[in-house]
Amino acid sequence: MNKLKREWNKKPNRMSARIEKERKPNKCPNCSASPVASILYGYVGMDSVLEQKIEEGRVSLGGCCEGMGGPVWECTHCGLKIYQKLIVKKLS
């Protein structure tokens, strides 16, 4: 007798705090602050333009060790990390 039902499919996924967006949101989905910063990975040449962007909260530095699979955007107001949702195209 196998009465196992896939009830877990109906449950809302509350375990994941991961925020995913297909494209960069204009404002933070958590605190509505704007702009949301793009996280730059790797070695970044610091110049006055970049410094200005960081100052304005448009860019956030993610360091050189993360990258693949890491968050793409960050709210500099509340620190919310936002991941880019991969759009999977269905093959017909």
Ligand SMILES: [Zn+2]
């Ligand atoms: Zn925020």
